[in-house]
Amino acid sequence: xxxxxxxxxxxxxxxxxxxxxxxxxxxxxxxxxxxxxxxxxxxxxxxxxxxxxxxxxxxxxxxxxxxxxxxxxxxxxxxxxxxxxxxxxxxxxxxxxxxxxxxxxxxxxxxxxxxxxxxxxxxxxxxxxxxxxxxxxxxxxxxxxxxxxxxxxxxxxxxxxxxxxxxxxxxxxxxxxxxxxxxxxxxxxxxxxxxxxxxxxxxxxxxxxxxxxxxxxxxxxxxxxxxxxxxxxxxxxxxxxxxxxxxxxxxxxxxxxxxxxxxxxxxxxxxxxxxxxxxx
Amino acid sequence: xxxxxxxxxxxxxxxxxxxxxxxxxxxxxxxxxxxxxxxxxxxxxxxxxxxxxxxxxxxxxxxxxxxxxxxxxxxxxxxxxxxxxxxxxxxxxxxxxxxxxxxxxxxxxxxxxxxxxxxxxxxxxxxxxxxxxxxxxxxxxxxxxxxxxxxxxxxxxxxxxxxxxxxxxxxxxxxxxxxxxxxxxxxxxxxxxxxxxxxxxxxxxxxxxxxxxxxxxxxxxxxxxxxxxxxxxxxxxxxxxxxxxxxxxxxxxxxxxxxxxxxxxx
Numbered sequence: 001x002x003x004x005x006x007x008x009x010x011x012x013x014x015x016x017x018x019x020x021x022x023x024x025x026x027x028x029x030x031x032x033x034x035x036x037x038x039x040x041x042x043x044x045x046x047x048x049x050x051x052x053x054x055x056x057x058x059x060x061x062x063x064x065x066x067x068x069x070x071x072x073x074x075x076x077x078x079x080x081x082x083x084x085x086x087x088x089x090x091x092x093x094x095x096x097x098x099x100x101x102x103x104x105x106x107x108x109x110x111x112x113x114x115x116x117x118x119x120x121x122x123x124x125x126x127x128x129x130x131x132x133x134x135x136x137x138x139x140x141x142x143x144x145x146x147x148x149x150x151x152x153x154x155x156x157x158x159x160x161x162x163x164x165x166x167x168x169x170x171x172x173x174x175x176x177x178x179x180x181x182x183x184x185x186x187x188x189x190x191x192x193x194x195x196x197x198x199x200x201x202x203x204x205x206x207x208x209x210x211x212x213x214x215x216x217x218x219x220x221x222x223x224x225x226x227x228x229x230x231x232x233x234x235x236x237x238x239x240x241x242x243x244x245x246x247x248x249x250x251x252x253x254x255x256x257x258x259x260x261x262x263x264x265x266x267x268x269x270x271x272x273x274x275x276x277x278x279x280x
Numbered sequence: 281x282x283x284x285x286x287x288x289x290x291x292x293x294x295x296x297x298x299x300x301x302x303x304x305x306x307x308x309x310x311x312x313x314x315x316x317x318x319x320x321x322x323x324x325x326x327x328x329x330x331x332x333x334x335x336x337x338x339x340x341x342x343x344x345x346x347x348x349x350x351x352x353x354x355x356x357x358x359x360x361x362x363x364x365x366x367x368x369x370x371x372x373x374x375x376x377x378x379x380x381x382x383x384x385x386x387x388x389x390x391x392x393x394x395x396x397x398x399x400x401x402x403x404x405x406x407x408x409x410x411x412x413x414x415x416x417x418x419x420x421x422x423x424x425x426x427x428x429x430x431x432x433x434x435x436x437x438x439x440x441x442x443x444x445x446x447x448x449x450x451x452x453x454x455x456x457x458x459x460x461x462x463x464x465x466x467x468x469x470x471x472x473x474x475x476x477x478x479x480x481x482x483x484x485x486x487x488x489x490x491x492x493x494x495x496x497x498x499x500x501x502x503x504x505x506x507x508x509x510x511x512x513x514x515x516x517x518x519x520x521x522x523x524x525x526x527x528x529x530x531x532x533x534x535x536x537x538x539x540x541x542x543x544x545x546x
Contacts, residue, residue: 007366022396115303
């Protein structure tokens with residue numbers, strides 16, 4: 001049996017080259033000047049100071065955070081009821097509903113996002129429906145379109161995560177709670193919701209991360225002028241050709257994502273050691 | 281009260297499902313549109329399908345997408361399975377480190393993985409194109425295979441392989457005849473995830489490809505700047521392919537189960 005462990009070594013070599021080296025290169029480029037190579041390596045914070053001293057970039061960062069946070073909140077608010085309904089549905093319907101929700105995620109994101117471009121256009125279906133109520137407005141190339149595109153693409157992850165944690169829940173806890181005199185609302189607030197929090201947390205991870213770094217959704221639905229941090233990174237690499245600055249920005253973005261994840265985990269721990277403690 | 285609650289949740293789910301399927305239905309309908317418009321349906325026509333089949337860049341992108349997905353799935357399924365088996369026998373420290381690094385492509389924003397690979401390939405002086413695209417796809421597919429095979433290995437009885445070895449099987453035989461058949465469901469689902477990950481990938485592909493080698497996602501992205509209803513035709517074909525594949529994947533096990541059931545009853 002021991003000889004099988006040799007089977008790991010090729011992959012260790014592979015990940016060292018294909019995963020570790022590229023990550024290291026981002027770090028190296030982020031802390032060096034434009035035009036440098038390995039031979040003339042010179043440590044500098046210049047790329048970072050450039051980012052944080054320019055109001056344009058600060059505003060892009062703020063806008064990206066704003067869009068990502070709104071998207072995440074909407075995914076929780078809209079996704080939680082859906083997950084709850086599915087978790088409480090009949091076994092037969094449950095499988096069907098899960099299939100219905102996962103199916104679109106198997107279809108290319110670009111393809112689905114492109115379709116929204118047509119739907120949201122000034123004389124598109126959505127505006128035609130709105131005009132029946134006299135509410136015709138510009139939808140495409142607005143914050144609304146970008147947030148809608150993100151919620152559309154990422155909400156299935158949230159629903160599935162919450163659903164998993166809801167079905168894992170021990171149903172007898174609810175019976176116990178109602179036997180002890182809790183009403184429906186109390187049952188939900190004190191039993192169901194705290195127990196589903198791990199699902200909400202992993203849902204947040206799966207939504208916030210791609211929302212923060214997305215660049216094709218803002219480009220397609222926000223229009224060419226709409227810039228989020230992902231678009232800045234894209235343009236630094238593919239048009240401006242400043243890899244050092246681009247690496248620094250992606251590092252800043254990765255750090256912000258990590259901090260957000262850390263905060264969400266902290267909130268979860270505090271909740272599970274506080275009121276939730278009774279349940280453990 | 282209870283009745284109204286039920287109706288309420290039904291309406292909610294219905295709205296949700298309309299929201300999920302609106303763009304998909306929209307794409308299919310407008311792929312048959314006779315006019316160029318993306319908002320008004322002018323009548324039924326197959327002209328966009330014709331245009332698509334005559335558009336060499338579109339057909340090429342479909343070809344590249346399928347070839348890359350098949351090759352990446354094949355390589356990553358084999359490599360991922362081998363690694364997962366190796367890891368299950370490795371010591372805890374090595375296993376921990378490998379699993380941490382293995383998680384990086386999954387946990388990192390895709391754009392970060394993409395630019396890392398872009399710089400890496402450029403530093404090596406490799407020409408961007410088919411090879412770099414394939415290597416990148418293998419790189420991000422293997423972690424998913426490992427993640428789906430590992431739980432199956434954990435629930436495996438370690439004595440079985442030992443028993444096979446004691447009874448005179450070579451390690452290779454023990455591997456192929458004892459271990460692999462038992463973890464097959466994990467391997468299959470890993471392969472399926474790898475295939476769809478590769479088939480759908482945009483962000484990483486966008487950064488590592490070049491020299492006119494495009495996949496479907498990149499093509500849609502670059503074409504979306506101008507109105508081009510052929511994209512709807514292309515999208516509809518993708519939707520049909522994925523639907524058929526998913527139906528097969530979901531129906532075949534059910535049919536098999538039924539067959540076995542009737543066997544038992546007979």
